Amino acid sequence: MDHQTAPAPLLDVRDLRTWFHTFSGTVKAVDGVSFTLAPGEVMGLVGESGGGKSVVGFSLLGLIDPPGRIEGGEILLDGEDIARASEERLRRIRGREIAMIFQDPMTSLNPVQTVGAQMDEMLRLHTDLDEAARKARCIAMLESVGISRAAERLKAYPHQFSGGMRQRVVIAIALLAAPRLIVADEPTTALDVTIQSQILRLMRRRIAQTGAAMILVTHDLAVVSEMVDKIVVLYCGKVVETGPAREVIADPSHPYTRGLVDSIPNPRDRKPRLAQIPGAVPDIRNLPSGCSFRPRCPRAQAKCAEVAPALAPTRGTLSAACHFPIVEEIAMTGGERA
């Protein structure tokens, strides 16, 4: 982690707190999340469902609807705090500076508009190109995401594409205005496994070419390991572990990350049962005292119920929020408690 020597971060999120005020209590979906992202860097935002991953993504775009609200913290994009930006400013940031790729390519394109019209809309909004130039750019972009006969396909409707092709179109639209940051919210979850790595490799390649940074939101560590530089693991709205991707996957120091890694099926290591993390994500309105992961943690001790651990360096390049991090390699067997 050479953030000191690296160029000024493109994105610097500091202590972001996005809460939802519902009738049954305040949901602290994101509660004190910090991370930085350098230009061209790809970050994986990992965690189970309900961990607050998507809320982080929507917070970056200023798209948190009531009863949700960004309660505190800063989102610095090139030093500008966009957590407090006006709606007018945010609208210029969306699409042009930060683009988003959604999970389900079946619903993320408008069914009654041609693909060309939807691409054109983006360019009309964010560039001053004339019609011919916009069309040329759309065709070039479709070709660059591997769609052949692009000029013809511009006139096609979304239902005339397969799921994988549609996700290519969605990626093309996201890249059209040459954004500097792309938030991809589970971009391959709705796709066939065979298509998944294709799409991921495409995204990786295209993003490397454009020099944009990317946040890949996913619950799938296997997906992450294939393409990200660093990983931020979220649990109940808090960062529990962060570090370079290789280290986090190979030898995590937080018991939660360890559990996630152990539950990736590995064909070389044939266990009778796949490891799992016992229990379920707690109700976020009613978190356990101290460390949120405590009730599911095999290493939990009395202290864990009293003091919530802060994010601190644990081993090598890793940081984790844990009182008793895994300092040496320990094969943790899910299900048993220490």
Next chain:
Amino acid sequence: MGQILASQFVYNWRRNVSAIAGSAIILACVLIVLFGPLVAPQNPYDLTQLNLLDSYKPPAWIEGGDPRFLLGTDGQGRDVLSSILYGTRVSALIGIAAMLMACTIGTVLGLLAGFYGGRLDAFIMRVADVQLSFPSMLIALFLMSAFGTGIDKVLIALTLVGWVVYARTVRGSTLGEIQKEYVQAARVAGLRDAKIIRRHVLPNVLTPLIVIATVQVGTFILIEASLSFLGVGVPITQPSLGLLIKNGFDVLFSGLWWTSVFPGLMIMAMVFGINLFGDFLRDELNPRLK
């Protein structure tokens, strides 16, 4: 998509007898509306063409009928057939115009309520609920007696009665659409709300409106006829079919039945045709029935 839908649509249409019958009746009505005055044997509003000596002639095929007056004449010696050809035009145009107004207003309000939610939604929908809790005839009657009669007043009354069904339908579909990721994607792309509503939400909520709009033209024709029959509808100088029925109603029981029965049959045929076609559209456009 257009071509596939169209060909499937035409294919089903050709195999549906009641749809064909409904279309034929609607086509006939459209022709009457467009060309009725050109083929009418007489201009019933041109007093110089009327002759009081021709009054209350029975239809031509009945004893005492006059071949000049196929469906007989009324008390002023007006040709009933000509009156119907002119009156159908008034009735149909009022029905269509009121439908367009109700549809526009209802759709806009429904989009706003569904898209923005909150207090605006609550307000619009409570107004709609109150509106629905009164019989539509009562509302129309009340408005007509408050504002007076005239074609413009009829249109206002029908619009106020009719917007609710669009607003509710559109609001419901809008709530469904804005959940979908393409609307989120449009927001993420930095589009303004107005554009998102117009370009992305509106086209996706229109389909069910086609059915409602079709059937509503028939309903409006009936309400207008009722209002005119009660004497609070169109003015006597532009008689609709409803007013023709009322004019003949006074002498209906004196055996002079043709002056009201034929306009009544015309209304019936028109609304019947519209409903047949509306049912077909409903079956065709409802994705759940496929």
